[in-house]
Amino acid sequence: MIQEWDRRPTTLVVTLLAALAVGCGAPKPAERATPSGAVVSDTAPITDSAFAATVAALSEPGGYFDTDNLVSNETSYLRAVDALREHGSTGGAYIGVGPDQNFSYIAATRPRIAYMIDVRRDNLLQHLLYRALFTTARNRAEFLLLLTGRQVDETVGSWRGRPLDEILAHVAAAPADPEPAHSRERLLNVVSGLGVPLTAHDSAVMIHVLDAFARDGLSLRFTSYGRTPSADYPDFGELLAGRDRAGRQASYLATEQGFAVVQQLERAGRVIPVVGDLAGPHALAAIGRDIQQRGLTVSVLYVSNVEFYLMGDGSFHRFAATASALPRDSHSLLVRSCFRRACGSAGPDAGSASAQLVQPLDSLAALHQRGAYRSYADIVRLGMLPR
Numbered sequence: 001m002i003q004e005w006d007r008r009p010t011t012l013v014v015t016l017l018a019a020l021a022v023g024c025g026a027p028k029p030a031e032r033a034t035p036s037g038a039v040v041s042d043t044a045p046i047t048d049s050a051f052a053a054t055v056a057a058l059s060e061p062g063g064y065f066d067t068d069n070l071v072s073n074e075t076s077y078l079r080a081v082d083a084l085r086e087h088g089s090t091g092g093a094y095i096g097v098g099p100d101q102n103f104s105y106i107a108a109t110r111p112r113i114a115y116m117i118d119v120r121r122d123n124l125l126q127h128l129l130y131r132a133l134f135t136t137a138r139n140r141a142e143f144l145l146l147l148t149g150r151q152v153d154e155t156v157g158s159w160r161g162r163p164l165d166e167i168l169a170h171v172a173a174a175p176a177d178p179e180p181a182h183s184r185e186r187l188l189n190v191v192s193g194l195g196v197p198l199t200a201h202d203s204a205v206m207i208h209v210l211d212a213f214a215r216d217g218l219s220l221r222f223t224s225y226g227r228t229p230s231a232d233y234p235d236f237g238e239l240l241a242g243r244d245r246a247g248r249q250a251s252y253l254a255t256e257q258g259f260a261v262v263q264q265l266e267r268a269g270r271v272i273p274v275v276g277d278l279a280g281p282h283a284l285a286a287i288g289r290d291i292q293q294r295g296l297t298v299s300v301l302y303v304s305n306v307e308f309y310l311m312g313d314g315s316f317h318r319f320a321a322t323a324s325a326l327p328r329d330s331h332s333l334l335v336r337s338c339f340r341r342a343c344g345s346a347g348p349d350a351g352s353a354s355a356q357l358v359q360p361l362d363s364l365a366a367l368h369q370r371g372a373y374r375s376y377a378d379i380v381r382l383g384m385l386p387r
Helices: 048-058 075-087 101-109 119-134 140-147 166-174 180-192 200-219 236-240 256-265 283-293 306-312 318-322 339-344 363-368 378-383
Strands: 094-097 111-118 270-273 298-304 333-339 354-360
Touching: 048 270, 048 283, 075 101, 075 298, 075 333, 075 354, 094 101, 094 283, 101 111, 101 236, 101 256, 101 298, 111 119, 119 140, 119 180, 119 200, 119 270, 119 306, 140 166, 140 256, 166 200, 166 236, 180 200, 200 236, 256 270, 270 283, 283 318, 298 306, 306 318, 306 333, 306 378, 318 363, 333 339, 333 363, 339 354, 354 363
Parallel strands: 094 111, 094 298, 111 270, 298 333
Antiparallel strands: 333 354
C-alpha cells in the first residue's frame, strides 16, 4: 500500500490480526496471562471479551491516512509467498499492516495468532467486518458474495471446491443483493457482539466500507484522497487471482484449504486488529510482549512500504529498534514492498509497479545495530533474499 501519512508523534495507527494455526501438531503449552489480563494458551479460542480487551490493550490513538486502503495496490504481493514457504516461516505469530493481502500470507504460513496494525482506525473496523464475514460465510463463494453485496442463493453450497477463476466469474455476474440493508445489519450485529466499543462514526465507516465493495465489486481499486488512482493499480479481482513466482494462484481464496486456515483463525478470535504506530512508543512493542507471553516467536512481519515514510520523517530507527526486540528465531522474516523508483536496484517485479523484498529479522536487527541504515536505498539494498 502506497502510504502518504500525516506523520505526527505516536499517531500512526496499526491494525493487527490474531490467528489460530491449523494442524500444527505441536503440544499445547501451559496457559499464560497476556498484557490484557486474559489467560490463554497458544491454541485455545480467544473469547470475545478477551479479544476486545486485547485490542484495547495493544492499541494506540489513531492517525491520519490519505487513502481509503480498502484493497492493496501491491501487484507483486504474492511474489513473497514462495520465500515464506521455502524459509520455513510457519506457525508462530504473524504481524502485518493493511487490509486483506495479509490473509494470503497467513494462509501460506499458518500462524497460531495474527495481528493487523495500521495507522487508521478505519482499518481496524474493516478487519472487524472481515471477522464477521468469515464467521458467516460457508465457503469462498459466499464470502465474496457477502463482501461485494451480491445475492446469495440456494446454489452457493455447490461452489465449494470450484476453481477460483470460476468463483470470481460467478461473483462478478451475480445480481445485487435484493435486501442489502438486512445483510448489512446482520454483519454489523456480529461485529457489535465482539465487545469492541464502537461509536456512531465507527458504524458509519463500516457501512461506507460495505457500500464501496457493493458499488464496485471485484473492480474496486486502492484510492487516494484528492488524487486520481494510478492506472497500474490492480483491482480487487486481480489481486485475488494473483500468482506466486512459480505461476500458481496463491491468494487466500485460491483454495478451500487456504480459506479454511484464515477462517478458523478468525472464528477463534486469533486475528487481532490493532491501532498503532509502527514507530510509536506502544503498539508494536506491546504486540511483541503479547507474543512472548504466549510462548511464540514472530514468523512474519509484513510492513508494506511503511519504512519509506518512516525513513523520510526520521522515525525509522525507532521502528527498527522495536522490530529488533520482537521475539524471533532463524525462520522469522520481514516482508516489505517498494514502488517504482523507490525500488532502486531491486526494481519492480516484471509486469508490476511494485516489488516484494524478504529479509530475515535477524539480519534487520544486526544491520540496525551496526548503523547500516542511513537511507531508504540502504533498506532496499540490504533487505533482499536471493530470488
